[in-house]
Amino acid sequence: MSFNSASVWATWLAPQARFDFSFPERLMVGSMRLWLSGETGWRIAAAEIVRTFGVAQGEAVAANMAAMFEALDQGARRDFLIFPPACDKVSTDERALVVALAAYQRNLTNWADAVVNWLVRASWHDVAAGRCRATAQLCEDHGLTFNIRHSRARATRAANGQIRRVAV
Secondary structure, three states: OOOOOHHHHHHHHOOOOOOOOOHHHHHHHHHHHHHHHOHHHHHHHHHHHHHHHOHHHHHHHHHHHHHHHHHHHHHEOOOOOOOOOOOOOOOHHHHHHHHHHHHHHOOOHHHHHHHHHHHEOHHHHHHHHHHHHHHHHHHHHOOOOOOOOOOOEEEEEOOOOOEEEEEO
Protein backbone atom coordinates (compact mmCIF):
# COMPACT_ATOMS: atom_id res chain seq x y z
CA MET A 1 0.00 0.00 0.00
CA SER A 2 1.35 3.40 -0.94
CA PHE A 3 1.71 6.01 1.79
CA ASN A 4 0.19 8.47 -0.65
CA SER A 5 -2.98 6.51 -1.33
CA ALA A 6 -6.36 7.99 -0.54
CA SER A 7 -7.29 4.92 1.53
CA VAL A 8 -4.34 5.48 3.88
CA TRP A 9 -5.39 9.13 4.23
CA ALA A 10 -9.00 8.17 4.97
CA THR A 11 -7.78 5.71 7.61
CA TRP A 12 -5.64 8.39 9.25
CA LEU A 13 -8.51 10.90 9.38
CA ALA A 14 -11.04 8.41 10.79
CA PRO A 15 -11.49 8.55 14.59
CA GLN A 16 -9.67 5.68 16.25
CA ALA A 17 -9.36 4.63 19.86
CA ARG A 18 -5.57 4.60 19.73
CA PHE A 19 -5.46 8.30 18.83
CA ASP A 20 -6.30 11.01 21.29
CA PHE A 21 -6.22 13.58 18.49
CA SER A 22 -9.34 15.36 17.27
CA PHE A 23 -10.13 15.72 13.56
CA PRO A 24 -8.36 19.11 13.18
CA GLU A 25 -5.26 17.69 14.87
CA ARG A 26 -5.25 14.58 12.67
CA LEU A 27 -5.77 16.81 9.64
CA MET A 28 -2.77 18.96 10.62
CA VAL A 29 -0.38 16.11 11.45
CA GLY A 30 -1.52 14.03 8.49
CA SER A 31 -1.10 17.02 6.17
CA MET A 32 2.43 17.60 7.44
CA ARG A 33 3.31 13.96 6.89
CA LEU A 34 1.89 14.00 3.38
CA TRP A 35 3.62 17.32 2.60
CA LEU A 36 6.92 15.70 3.56
CA SER A 37 6.18 12.64 1.43
CA GLY A 38 6.18 14.68 -1.77
CA GLU A 39 3.96 16.34 -4.32
CA THR A 40 1.54 13.42 -4.72
CA GLY A 41 1.02 13.22 -0.97
CA TRP A 42 0.50 16.95 -0.69
CA ARG A 43 -2.16 16.89 -3.43
CA ILE A 44 -4.12 14.34 -1.37
CA ALA A 45 -3.78 16.47 1.78
CA ALA A 46 -4.67 19.70 -0.05
CA ALA A 47 -7.79 18.06 -1.51
CA GLU A 48 -8.95 17.08 2.00
CA ILE A 49 -8.22 20.60 3.28
CA VAL A 50 -10.34 22.04 0.46
CA ARG A 51 -13.15 19.56 1.27
CA THR A 52 -12.99 20.58 4.93
CA PHE A 53 -12.82 24.36 4.47
CA GLY A 54 -14.57 24.84 1.13
CA VAL A 55 -12.90 25.87 -2.10
CA ALA A 56 -12.10 29.54 -1.46
CA GLN A 57 -10.92 29.25 2.12
CA GLY A 58 -9.51 25.73 1.65
CA GLU A 59 -7.02 26.84 -0.97
CA ALA A 60 -5.86 29.67 1.30
CA VAL A 61 -5.52 27.31 4.27
CA ALA A 62 -3.64 24.74 2.18
CA ALA A 63 -1.24 27.41 0.90
CA ASN A 64 -0.72 28.71 4.44
CA MET A 65 -0.11 25.21 5.81
CA ALA A 66 2.41 24.48 3.07
CA ALA A 67 4.20 27.76 3.86
CA MET A 68 4.16 26.87 7.57
CA PHE A 69 5.59 23.40 6.89
CA GLU A 70 8.24 24.99 4.66
CA ALA A 71 9.23 27.45 7.40
CA LEU A 72 9.44 24.64 9.97
CA ASP A 73 11.48 22.53 7.53
CA GLN A 74 13.88 25.33 6.56
CA GLY A 75 14.30 26.66 10.08
CA ALA A 76 14.42 23.37 11.96
CA ARG A 77 16.67 23.51 15.00
CA ARG A 78 17.35 19.78 14.58
CA ASP A 79 16.00 16.80 12.66
CA PHE A 80 12.34 16.38 13.55
CA LEU A 81 10.84 12.97 14.16
CA ILE A 82 7.89 12.83 11.77
CA PHE A 83 6.31 9.44 11.23
CA PRO A 84 5.22 8.15 7.79
CA PRO A 85 1.66 9.02 6.73
CA ALA A 86 0.24 5.58 7.52
CA CYS A 87 1.83 5.30 10.97
CA ASP A 88 -0.47 5.33 13.99
CA LYS A 89 2.15 6.84 16.29
CA VAL A 90 2.53 10.55 17.04
CA SER A 91 5.96 12.01 17.79
CA THR A 92 6.88 14.70 20.28
CA ASP A 93 7.59 17.07 17.39
CA GLU A 94 4.17 16.43 15.85
CA ARG A 95 2.53 17.03 19.24
CA ALA A 96 4.59 20.21 19.67
CA LEU A 97 3.12 21.66 16.48
CA VAL A 98 -0.41 20.91 17.74
CA VAL A 99 0.40 22.52 21.11
CA ALA A 100 1.76 25.65 19.41
CA LEU A 101 -1.37 25.98 17.26
CA ALA A 102 -3.63 25.40 20.29
CA ALA A 103 -1.75 28.01 22.31
CA TYR A 104 -2.02 30.57 19.50
CA GLN A 105 -5.76 29.93 19.28
CA ARG A 106 -6.09 30.67 23.00
CA ASN A 107 -3.88 33.79 22.84
CA LEU A 108 -1.21 32.07 24.94
CA THR A 109 1.42 33.73 22.79
CA ASN A 110 4.37 33.30 25.15
CA TRP A 111 3.73 29.57 25.39
CA ALA A 112 3.21 29.18 21.64
CA ASP A 113 6.32 31.22 20.86
CA ALA A 114 8.35 29.07 23.28
CA VAL A 115 7.21 25.90 21.53
CA VAL A 116 8.02 27.36 18.11
CA ASN A 117 11.39 28.46 19.48
CA TRP A 118 12.02 24.86 20.56
CA LEU A 119 11.27 23.71 17.00
CA VAL A 120 13.17 26.28 14.92
CA ARG A 121 16.37 28.33 15.06
CA ALA A 122 16.10 31.91 16.30
CA SER A 123 16.61 33.30 12.80
CA TRP A 124 13.45 31.48 11.64
CA HIS A 125 11.31 32.07 14.71
CA ASP A 126 9.38 35.10 13.44
CA VAL A 127 8.59 33.46 10.09
CA ALA A 128 7.56 30.12 11.59
CA ALA A 129 5.59 31.74 14.43
CA GLY A 130 3.76 34.00 11.98
CA ARG A 131 2.81 31.07 9.79
CA CYS A 132 1.68 29.00 12.78
CA ARG A 133 -0.35 31.93 14.13
CA ALA A 134 -2.02 32.49 10.74
CA THR A 135 -2.81 28.77 10.33
CA ALA A 136 -4.25 28.58 13.85
CA GLN A 137 -6.44 31.62 13.12
CA LEU A 138 -7.69 30.28 9.78
CA CYS A 139 -8.60 26.97 11.43
CA GLU A 140 -10.31 28.71 14.34
CA ASP A 141 -12.29 30.92 11.94
CA HIS A 142 -13.68 27.72 10.44
CA GLY A 143 -14.49 26.20 13.84
CA LEU A 144 -11.53 23.81 13.94
CA THR A 145 -9.77 24.08 17.27
CA PHE A 146 -6.68 22.35 18.58
CA ASN A 147 -6.41 20.99 22.10
CA ILE A 148 -3.67 21.79 24.57
CA ARG A 149 -1.68 18.59 24.97
CA HIS A 150 0.36 17.77 28.04
CA SER A 151 3.28 15.42 28.20
CA ARG A 152 2.96 12.10 29.95
CA ALA A 153 5.19 13.42 32.70
CA ARG A 154 4.18 16.01 35.22
CA ALA A 155 6.29 18.38 37.23
CA THR A 156 6.25 17.93 40.98
CA ARG A 157 7.97 19.85 43.73
CA ALA A 158 10.61 17.85 45.56
CA ALA A 159 11.07 18.22 49.31
CA ASN A 160 14.02 20.57 48.78
CA GLY A 161 12.04 22.89 46.46
CA GLN A 162 13.49 21.67 43.16
CA ILE A 163 11.31 20.72 40.26
CA ARG A 164 11.58 17.16 39.01
CA ARG A 165 9.81 15.13 36.33
CA VAL A 166 7.69 12.19 37.34
CA ALA A 167 6.24 9.72 34.86
CA VAL A 168 2.47 9.43 35.05
